[in-house]
Amino acid sequence: MAERTVKFEVKRQSGPDAAVVWDKFELPYHPGMNVISSLREIAANPTTVDGKATTPIAYDSNCLEEVCGSCAMVINGKARMACSALIDNLEQPVKLQPLTKFPIVRDLMVDRSVLFENLKRVKAWVPLDGTYDLGSGPRILPQVQEENYPLSRCISCTICMEVCPQFNESTGFVGAATIAQVKLFNQHPTGKVLKEERLHALMGDGGIQECGYAQNCVQACPKQLPLTRAISDIGRDVIIQSVKDLFTT
Amino acid sequence: MTIGVQCVPQSKKGKFEIMAANPRIIVVGGGLAGLSAVIKIAEAGGKVDLFSIVPVKRSHSVCAQGGINAAKNLKGEGDTTWNHFDDTVYGGDFLANQTPVKGMCEAAPGIIDLLDRMGVPFNRTPEGLLDFRRFGGTLFNRTAFAGATTGQQLLYALDEQVRRYESEDKVQKYEGWEFLSAVLDGNRVCRGICAMNLRTMEVRNFPADAIIIATGGNGALFGRSTNSVVCTGSANAALYQQGAYYANGEFIQVHPTCIPGEDKLRLMSESARGEGGRVWVPRKAGDSRAWNSIPSEERFYFLEEWYPKYGNLVPRDVATRAIHRVVFELGLGIDGQAMVYLDLTHIDRATLDRKLEGILEIYEKFVGDDPREVPMKIFPGMHYTMGGLWVDFNQMTNIAGVFAAGEAEYQYHGANRLGANSLLSCIYGGSLAGPKAIEYAKSLPAAQGDGGHAAEKKRQEEINTGLMHSDGTENPFKIWRELGETMTKNVTVIRYNKALKETDEKIYELLERYRNINLSDKTTWANTSFAFTRQLYNMLQLSRVVAQGAALRDESRGAHYKPDFPDRDDERFLKTTKAYFAPDVDEPRFEFEPVDTQFIKPRPRRYDAAK
Ligand SMILES: Cc1cc2nc3c(=O)[nH]c(=O)nc-3n(C[C@H](O)[C@H](O)[C@H](O)COP(=O)(O)OP(=O)(O)OC[C@H]3O[C@@H](n4cnc5c(N)ncnc54)[C@H](O)[C@@H]3O)c2cc1C
Ligand code: SF4
Numbered sequence: 003m004a005e006r007t008v009k010f011e012v013k014r015q016s017g018p019d020a021a022v023v024w025d026k027f028e029l030p031y032h033p034g035m036n037v038i039s040s041l042r043e044i045a046a047n048p049t050t051v052d053g054k055a056t057t058p059i060a061y062d063s064n065c066l067e068e069v070c071g072s073c074a075m076v077i078n079g080k081a082r083m084a085c086s087a088l089i090d091n092l093e094q095p096v097k098l099q100p101l102t103k104f105p106i107v108r109d110l111m112v113d114r115s116v117l118f119e120n121l122k123r124v125k126a127w128v129p130l131d132g133t134y135d136l137g138s139g140p141r142i143l144p145q146v147q148e149e150n151y152p153l154s155r156c157i158s159c160t161i162c163m164e165v166c167p168q169f170n171e172s173t174g175f176v177g178a179a180t181i182a183q184v185k186l187f188n189q190h191p192t193g194k195v196l197k198e199e200r201l202h203a204l205m206g207d208g209g210i211q212e213c214g215y216a217q218n219c220v221q222a223c224p225k226q227l228p229l230t231r232a233i234s235d236i237g238r239d240v241i242i243q244s245v246k247d248l249f250t251t
Numbered sequence: 252m253t254i255g256v257q258c259v260p261q262s263k264k265g266k267f268e269i270m271a272a273n274p275r276i277i278v279v280g281g282g283l284a285g286l287s288a289v290i291k292i293a294e295a296g297g298k299v300d301l302f303s304i305v306p307v308k309r310s311h312s313v314c315a316q317g318g319i320n321a322a323k324n325l326k327g328e329g330d331t332t333w334n335h336f337d338d339t340v341y342g343g344d345f346l347a348n349q350t351p352v353k354g355m356c357e358a359a360p361g362i363i364d365l366l367d368r369m370g371v372p373f374n375r376t377p378e379g380l381l382d383f384r385r386f387g388g389t390l391f392n393r394t395a396f397a398g399a400t401t402g403q404q405l406l407y408a409l410d411e412q413v414r415r416y417e418s419e420d421k422v423q424k425y426e427g428w429e430f431l432s433a434v435l436d437g438n439r440v441c442r443g444i445c446a447m448n449l450r451t452m453e454v455r456n457f458p459a460d461a462i463i464i465a466t467g468g469n470g471a472l473f474g475r476s477t478n479s480v481v482c483t484g485s486a487n488a489a490l491y492q493q494g495a496y497y498a499n500g501e502f503i504q505v506h507p508t509c510i511p512g513e514d515k516l517r518l519m520s521e522s523a524r525g526e527g528g529r530v531w532v533p534r535k536a537g538d539s540r541a542w543n544s545i546p547s548e549e550r551f552y553f554l555e556e557w558y559p560k561y562g563n564l565v566p567r568d569v570a571t572r573a574i575h576r577v578v579f580e581l582g583l584g585i586d587g588q589a590m591v592y593l594d595l596t597h598i599d600r601a602t603l604d605r606k607l608e609g610i611l612e613i614y615e616k617f618v619g620d621d622p623r624e625v626p627m628k629i630f631p632g633m634h635y636t637m638g639g640l641w642v643d644f645n646q647m648t649n650i651a652g653v654f655a656a657g658e659a660e661y662q663y664h665g666a667n668r669l670g671a672n673s674l675l676s677c678i679y680g681g682s683l684a685g686p687k688a689i690e691y692a693k694s695l696p697a698a699q700g701d702g703g704h705a706a707e708k709k710r711q712e713e714i715n716t717g718l719m720h721s722d723g724t725e726n727p728f729k730i731w732r733e734l735g736e737t738m739t740k741n742v743t744v745i746r747y748n749k750a751l752k753e754t755d756e757k758i759y760e761l762l763e764r765y766r767n768i769n770l771s772d773k774t775t776w777a778n779t780s781f782a783f784t785r786q787l788y789n790m791l792q793l794s795r796v797v798a799q800g801a802a803l804r805d806e807s808r809g810a811h812y813k814p815d816f817p818d819r820d821d822e823r824f825l826k827t828t829k830a831y832f833a834p835d836v837d838e839p840r841f842e843f844e845p846v847d848t849q850f851i852k853p854r855p856r857r858y859d860a861a862k
C-alpha cells in the first residue's frame with residue numbers, strides 16, 4: 003500500500019519586495035499532525051515535490067497551543083491559527099498564505115505591530131498609582147468577572163482585522179480587537195478613570211464609526227470574543243461621549 | 252533624582268572616575284520575570300531597554316494555566332506564609348536556599364494584591380473576593396487563578412503596564428532581537444549586550460550598566476516539551492560559556508499530565524486535579540473495555556491509594572514516577588500504551604467551564620474529544636527547568652552586572668517546583684532584580700576604553716560568518732531531534748549512570764557533527780533557521796551540563812531519581828550543583844555549594860502521610 007501523504011502549496015516571498023512564488027511539498031502523514039508541525043518537518047528537509055532544494059519556510063510561532071497569537075495565517079483561504087489547524091480536518095492540498103492586510107516580512111511572516119500601537123493609542127491599561135503596597139484590589143462580583151474574562155482572552159492574533167472589510171489603508175480602522183480592549187478597561191473599577199480618553203481615541207477617522215457591521219470578526223475570532231457586542235456597546239458610549247463633549251466645550 | 256553623570260571618588264588614590272547616576276539597564280526577556288523587572292526600573296525613574304525574541308505579549312508565560320500561589324488565607328483554613336514557605340522547601344526536597352524562598356512566600360500576598368489592582372480577572376467568590384483553589388504539594392487552597400489561563404492574564408497585565416511606560420518613553424522595546432552574549436570588559440564586568448536583529452540579521456551592541464536575564468526555561472533540550480518554541484536556554488548557555496555558573500542543571504520537572512503530541516506535549520494543568528480530577532487506569536492489565544463500562548471497583552485510582560493524604564495532588568515528581576510505575580512496571584497503561592486517564596467527567600459542566608475552560612478547549616481542539624464527557628488520556632512530559640543561572644540573594648550572577656530572574660535562574664524551587672509557584676517566583680525575582688540592578692549600576696565605575704564592545708561584536712560576527720559559509724552535510728533540525736530523543740530517554744524521569752554517560756557521549760558526537768553543519772538557508776533576511784542553528788550549538792553545550800550534573804549526583808532527591816541510589820543523601824548532596832564552562836576542554840566542570848537551611852531543618856520527605 004502506498005504511504006499516505008499530505009500535500010501542501012505555500013505562497014512564498016523571500017522579502018517584502020521579492021517576487022511571489024508557490025512551492026509545493028509532500029509529507030508522509032502522521033496522526034495528529036498540524037500545520038506548524040508540518041512546516042517544521044519541511045524545515046528538516048526543505049525539498050519541493052519536484053525535488054528542488056529550497057529554504058525552510060519562514061513563519062511565526064511560539065506556544066503551539068493557540069494562546070500566544072503568533073501563528074495566524076491564511077489556510078485554505080481562511081484566516082486562522084496554524085498550530086491548531088489539524089491536517090485531519092483540512093482539505094488537500096493544504097494551501098498556506100500569509101495574512102493579506104499586513105506588511106509581508108518573509109513567506110508566511112507578517113508585521114502586525116499596528117495592533118500594539120493601537121493598544122497604546124487607546125491606553126489599554128489600568129493606570130496604577132504605583133507598585134508599592136496599597137492593599138487589596140477592588141471587590142469584583144463573580145458576574146462581572148465572568149463578563150470581563152472573555153474579553154481578556156484576546157491573543158492579539160489580528161484575525162479579526164484580517165477578515166474585516168473595513169480594515170484597510172483607506173479607513174485606517176483600529177479594528178475589533180482594540181475596541182474590545184477599550185470595553186474591558188472601561189468596565190474595570192479603576193481602569194475606567196481613563197474612559198473618556200479611550201472613547202475620544204475611538205472618535206473620528208479610523209475610529210469606531212468605520213465599522214460596517216459585517217460581523218466577520220466575531221465569526222473568525224479563535225477565542226470567541228464577543229466582538230460585535232463590544233463594538234455596539236462602545237459605539238453607544240462614543241456617541242454619548244460626543245454628545246457630552248458638545249455641552250462641555 | 253539626579254540625571255546625568257556625577258564625579259565620585261573611586262579608588263583609594265583619590266582618583267575621580269565617572270559613574271552613572273541614572274543608569275541604563277537592559278532587560279532580556281519579556282515574560283513575567285522580565286516585565287516585572289522593567290516595571291520596577293521604570294517606576295524608579297530608570298531607563299530600560301527591553302529585548303525579546305518574540306513580541307513580549309507572546310512570551311512563553313502566556314501558556315501558564317493553573318494559577319499563582321499566595322497564602323492569603325481567604326478560606327478560613329489558617330494558612331500562613333510560613334506554611335507556604337514550608338511546603339515549598341519540603342516540596343523542593345530541601346535543596347533550595349531558604350532565605351530567598353522565605354522572602355518570596357512572604358511577599359506573595361502583596362504580589363497577588365498588586366496583580367489584582369492591575370486588573371487581572373481572577374476568579375471571584377460570591378462576596379467579590381479572590382477565589383483560591385488547591386494545587387499539588389499542599390493541603391491548603393492557596394492558588395489564585397483566572398480561569399485556566401492565569402499566565403496569559405498575568406502576562407497581559409504586566410504587558411499593559413509596560414506599554415504605558417513605553418508610551419511615556421521610559422521603556423524602549425527591542426522585539427525581534429535576540430540576545431547573543433554579554434559584553435564584558437577587561438575586568439569581566441558587564442558593559443552591555445550583543446544582540447542580533449532577527450529580520451536584518453544585523454549584529455549590534457547595546458551599552459548598559461547592568462543587564463537582567465529573564466529568558467525563561469530550556470524545554471527544547473528535550474525536543475518536545477510543554478514549553479514554547481523559543482525556550483531553548485540559548486541565552487543562559489551563552490552566558491555559561493562566558494563564565495557564569497549554571498546551578499542545579501540536572502533538576503528538570505517532568506509534568507505528570509500532558510497530551511502527547513507530534514510537535515509539542517500540551518499540558519493539562521494540575522488545576523484539573525485541583526478541581527477534583529482523578530487519575531486512574533483499569534485494574535486489570537489489557538482490559539479493553541470502554542472507560543465507562545469499567546465499574547469503579549475495577550478502576551485503580553493509584554495516586555489516591557498510594558498517597559491517601561494528598562491523593563491526586565501529590566507533587567509532580569511523585570505523580571510522574573507513579574504513572575511511570577503503573578505503565579512500565581505494572582503494565583497497566585490504557586490499551587497497553589503509555590497513557591493513563593485524567594478524569595473530570597464526575598464534575599458538573601458549569602463548574603468545569605467556569606474554572607477550567609482554557610485547558611478543556613486545548614484538549615478538545617487538539618485531541619477532538621470533550622473532556623467533560625470522556626476522561627482525558629495523558630502521560631508525563633518535560634515541563635520546567637528548576638536549574639538555571641546561579642544567582643546570589645540579590646539576583647546577581649557571578650558575572651558583575653549580569654542579573655537573572657524567572658525560570659532562567661535556579662533559586663526558588665530546589666529539587667522540585669510546586670505547581671503555581673513559578674509565576675510567583677518570576678514576578679518576585681523580577682521585582683527584586685530591577686531595583687538591585689539599579690543599585691549596583693549606580694556605584695559602577697565607568698569602563699576603561701570601549702568596555703570590550705568591539706571585541707565581542709567581532710566574536711559574534713565571526714560566528715555568523717562561519718555559519719553562513721558552512722558547507723557541510725549535517726542538518727541542524729536532525730541534530731536537534733537526536734538531542735531531544737536521547738535527553739528524553741535518559742535524562743528525565745529515571746536516570747542510570749550508564750545511560751547518562753552514553754548521553755554525554757552522544758551530545759559530544761552531536762557537537763562534532765555540528766562542526767560539519769549545512770545551512771539550507773544562507774540569506775540575510777528573516778532567516779529563522781540560521782537563528783535556530785546558532786541556538787542549537789548553545790543547546791548542545793547546555794545539555795552536557797544537565798547530563799553530567801545528573802551523573803554526578805548519586806542520590807535521589809525531588810525530580811532527580813536514580814534507582815541505583817534510591818535515597819536522599821544529605822551528607823554528600825545537600826548541595827547546590829554549580830557548573831562552569833572550562834574553555835580548554837570545551838565542557839563543564841563542577842563545584843558544590845552548601846545550601847542555606849537556617850530556618851527549616853531537613854527532614855525526610857514523604858507524601859503518603861501528613862508532613
Ligand atoms: C503549559 C505550561 C503551564 C504552566 N502553568 C503554570 C502555572 O499554572 N503556574 C505557575 O506558577 N507556573 C506555570 N508554568 C511555568 C511558568 O509558566 C514559567 O515558568 C514562567 O512563565 C516563565 O516565565 P519567565 O518570565 O521566566 O520566562 P518566559 O515567559 O519563558 O519568557 C522568556 C522571554 O525571554 C525571551 N527570550 C528568550 N531567549 C531570548 C534571547 N536569546 N534573546 C532575547 N529574548 C529572549 C522570550 O522572547 C520571552 O520574552 C507553566 C508552564 C507551562 C509550559
Ligand atoms: S479579538 Fe479575537 S480575532 Fe481579534 S485579535 Fe483578539 S483573539 Fe484575535
Ligand code: FES
Pocket residue numbers: 062063064065066067068069070071072073074083084085086
Ligand atoms: S503558536 Fe501560539 S497561537 Fe499558534
